[in-house]
Amino acid sequence: MSTSVVLQQVEKRYGDVEVIHGIDLTIDPGEFTVFVGPSGCGKSTLLRMIAGLEPISGGSLLIDGDRMNEVPAARRGIAMVFQSYALYPHMNVYQNLAFGLETARVPKAEIQQRVQKAAEILRIEPLLKRKPKQLSGGQRQRVAIGRAIVREPRIFLFDEPLSNLDAELRVQMRVEIAKLHNDLGNTMIYVTHDQVEAMTMADKIVVLQAGIIEQVGAPLELYNHPRNRFVAGFIGSPKMNFLEAKVESADGAGAKLRAGGSEIVVDRQVGAGDAVTFGVRPEHIGITEGSGVQLANVKVDLVEQLGGQTMVYATTADGQAMTIAVDGQRQVELGSMLTAYVDPARYHVFARDGRAI
The missing domain is CATH 3.40.50.300 (P-loop containing nucleotide triphosphate hydrolases)
Structure with a gap:
């Protein structure tokens, strides 16, 4: 019992x-x-x-x-x-x-x-x-x-x-x-x-x-x-990426953020001018066109080959760190520029106090 x-x-x-x-x-x-x-x-x-x-x-x-x-x-x-x-x-x-x-x-x-x-x-x-x-x-x-x-x-x-x-x-x-x-x-x-x-x-x-x-x-x-x-x-390993973002415009349907040096549209209720955090897990970022909506252009700092997965550690145009986990064995050059794409169904937005929006 x-x-x-x-x-x-x-x-x-x-x-x-x-x-x-x-x-x-x-x-x-x-x-x-x-x-x-x-x-x-x-x-x-x-x-x-x-x-x-x-x-x-x-x-x-x-x-x-x-x-x-x-x-x-x-x-x-x-x-x-x-x-x-x-x-x-x-x-x-x-x-x-x-x-x-x-x-x-x-x-x-x-x-x-x-x-x-x-x-x-x-x-x-x-x-x-x-x-x-x-x-x-x-x-x-x-x-x-x-x-x-x-x-x-x-x-x-x-x-x-x-x-x-x-x-x-x-x-x-x-x-x-x-x-x-x-x-x-x-x-x-x-x-x-x-x-x-x-x-x-x-x-x-x-x-x-x-x-x-x-x-x-x-x-x-x-x-x-x-x-x-x-x-x-x-929760989650490797840990979620957090990009400091600014709400450029907002209406009843969603908002346009500037995150990582790029613009991204989100379906969240936020106010224009708000400072928010855009969160996305490394495994929900792709580096090939068609793997989501464009998130940021990033410079590759380090690549780890784990066999079943390739870990890419990079920096966004505005100097924020980003980790990308790509399935399989991918040849990525150190110092090269990549475009990171995000799965539009798998991102998170957090208010200034840390609360999920």
């Missing part, structure tokens, strides 16, 4: 300093929710408050409708996986998995059954007699996750669990954690600063900045319809 988590006007203060500012959030039963944001935005603090490792300064935390603010961490039905594996070096893998259950006086036969089941799920049965020092980083992280699974919690919390792994292992573990969620069906809350992890794993992404929620939604909802410039710049 999956579990719901509801935060109602949750606040966190350290003395006079408020770091979490009245957050409202509902996490549905069985949902994989990812908290994402830059360092210091409050995502780990929020996770620790849900876990019961940090007291809540204001508001309410409800788990399956029951208020949990004063309930000790051990009685919340939560298991947490940290960035550090925190395995006992003198115990083998089986003992590491069993230790918490032994401390809770679970019968020996049940411990054996739970450990065996977790080992099968994570494919670590051949490692049960090894000590942590005999394991790779990915194997240690599996053991740390196994230690959470054997507790049979209502909710799994993950605090940047893949940060210590190399790039290839991170991709592999991302897939394994997503499969684990599909197999177990538990509610999972996952903290990361890596928006690629968030996009690939989440049912729901919560974008945080400076202790407030900027936007909540499914990964593609945030990618396609960011609420403001912060979310637009944080």
Whole structure:
């Protein structure tokens, strides 16, 4: 049975300093929710408050409708996986998995059954007699996750669990954690600063900045319809291009902007003379005629050949940086001039305060 988590006007203060500012959030039963944001935005603090490792300064935390603010961490039905594996070096893998259950006086036969089941799920049965020092980083992280699974919690919390792994292992573990969620069906809350992890794993992404929620939604909802410039710049890799623009003329049907040294017509309600930001993702810019409407003439500063994609880093006529991601292997000369075209259905316009128009 999956579990719901509801935060109602949750606040966190350290003395006079408020770091979490009245957050409202509902996490549905069985949902994989990812908290994402830059360092210091409050995502780990929020996770620790849900876990019961940090007291809540204001508001309410409800788990399956029951208020949990004063309930000790051990009685919340939560298991947490940290960035550090925190395995006992003198115990083998089986003992590491069993230790918490032994401390809770679970019968020996049940411990054996739970450990065996977790080992099968994570494919670590051949490692049960090894000590942590005999394991790779990915194997240690599996053991740390196994230690959470054997507790049979209502909710799994993950605090940047893949940060210590190399790039290839991170991709592999991302897939394994997503499969684990599909197999177990538990509610999972996952903290990361890596928006690629968030996009690939989440049912729901919560974008945080400076202790407030900027936007909540499914990964593609945030990618396609960011609420403001912060979310637009944080979700998507490589990040969105932002060109400072001026509204030259406007009527009921739309407006004409000057962006990147060129004129472009947009179907947005803005006022003549307004200063706005024109946003377009690198993958929505083409360099061949017919790949959209003309956006700007740019000078090529750097070209990266990635095999399946060519990254072009360029500068517009008015000195603004632009990144262009072109499918396939394209020969582009350094220092050459290109015309950049934009997909007319895939651009964004932001007001001076950062709000999406």
